[in-house]
Amino acid sequence: MSEGGVLTFGEALLKLALPQAHRIEDMRAIRAECGGSELNVAAALRALGRPAAWISALPDGPLGDWARAQVRMLGVQDFSVERSGRLGSFYLEDHHPPRPSRVIYDRQGTAFQALTAADLSPSWLTGQVAFHVSGISLALGPGPQELALALVTAARERKVLVSFDVNHRRKLLPDAAAVQTYGPAARHADVIFVAQRDAGLLGGVSDLRALNPRALLVVTCGAQGSQAHLPGGEIVHQPAFAAAGPGRVGRGDAFAGGFLHAWLGQATPAQALQFASACAALKTTLPGDQLHVSDGDLKAVLAGSESGEPLR
Template sequence: MAKVVCLGEIMLRLSAEAGTRLQYAQQLAVFYGGGEANVAVSLANYGHQVQFASKLPANGFGQAVEQHLRGYGVLTDHLLKGTGRLGTYFVEQGTGQRGTSVIYDRQASAFASMSEPEWSFAELFAGADVFHISGITPALSEAWQKLTLELIKAAKQAGCSVNFDCNYRKNLWSQKAAGKFLTKVLPFVDYCSAGKLDAIHLLGIPESSQEISYYYQKMQEMLPNIKVFYSTNRVVHSACVNELQGTLWQNDTCYTSKNYLIDPIIDRIGGGDAFTGGILHGLLQGSSPNEVVAFATAASVLKHSVKGDCNQFNEAEVLSFSQSESAKIER
């Protein structure tokens, strides 16, 4: 199996139960998660040696995060401890035609407050095959934009492939700021999670009535260094019923998974991270493009069936699900 380094902020998530507004909630469920951490958990579930790098407060919440990661087999040698707080976000679960809403409370967190590298790049990337980071991290501050670029360049110098998930969050920065940063960082990226909306709104590709392969082709022309693009196509019928299909672009060819109807959705948050983890696993295994996108999409669909931010299924379970035709009882 491969050695992977994931870096980003992991946060405390507080969720009201479905049907309860946040301002009227009497109790909140506690989870821990973040884009890069969720990918780390998926890859550890599939047997890879995964290090998660971040910075946590030196208190009980920091200890809880570390226990969460270790419980899934994620290595924490590069988890820094220091002053500041653990970033937090609050979730009001959608129901029916009312979508889920998120409130971030992450300013002055131990991670977001970092302004200089606090890791030895040589130690962080020693022997690593892939470095994974997302667009959420550089959205935190100008300092983190600089740090993200430094980290990616250091990973490339160490011989790592770089996987970058655009993961645009409108609550963190504007499309203009995100697009400007992407022009700096994507020339150093090997694998990229980016779909139609990213192509149009972040990379400036003209909108067209053509299929997703048109956008992949245009992104490939702009960024010939990127070997693989991938994304999901989601049709939202309600907060609890979605259709999901995965796509992957490799060697000038677009590959598409089967379309899944997810009904009901238990928890949508982290579904994209489960897809990214599945893509990376398939690429690291040397699977065919069709196998890669089929596995990743099945992993994402399964994530929608459990509470919390991270995927809780191993490789055998994902493969079994992807090959099944129904939700029959497994005896």
């Protein structure tokens, strides 16, 4: 199982990033990048040496071609289909406390929203040992939600591990709709990732456990670290590794990718949490949305030997 690939499903976005601490109202310059939560997870898995594939929909034309080129550069296998519509985008203001960072989405009428369960291809799961999706894809409309749940069902039928990251986005889905939207995927997942701040939307860890008695629940707690809640009731704690830098966006995806890679490699829950936390810390040091990492980087963080001093 350790060498198998992971299939992810989600939308690719044109990310338009302003210089750090700049506001859209005063916009003078902008940098284009390719983002998307599930694509970021696939990229993290590839950076760690595991095969990863990605399902999505992209428009015909230059922007669709650009997105496909970005996916190829990440080393991710591209299973995207062509659909009418546009490429979604978002603007990012990256601020320092106390001013919060801000994301402004522009993702209506996208090619991704044209997907339906009828697009399911059984061949997507061939050779995969895990399938990963997040609540973002479930929140983007009935068509993507139907296809996501069809993929969950197909994965379970093939005994492929199902990974679900709640990944709640309040600008996409009202809090009150969380249980109805995320519940069907959470009920059938083998691994559930949820930020501590979002767990309450689903009734807390206790209600998540009642919804899915057999899942491994992975709760991220920001600077307080992370927890793994095992089906038998045991809770494993992992402190966060100290980290600073420009890479807060995509940090949770790097954590999820790192955890899945370790877990599929037969790590214990404690080992998988530690490995995922190291991936998240290293992502914090990097600009952009995707994790780029070497074995040496990870070993240094895991060993606690990285001081931040220049290597001379």
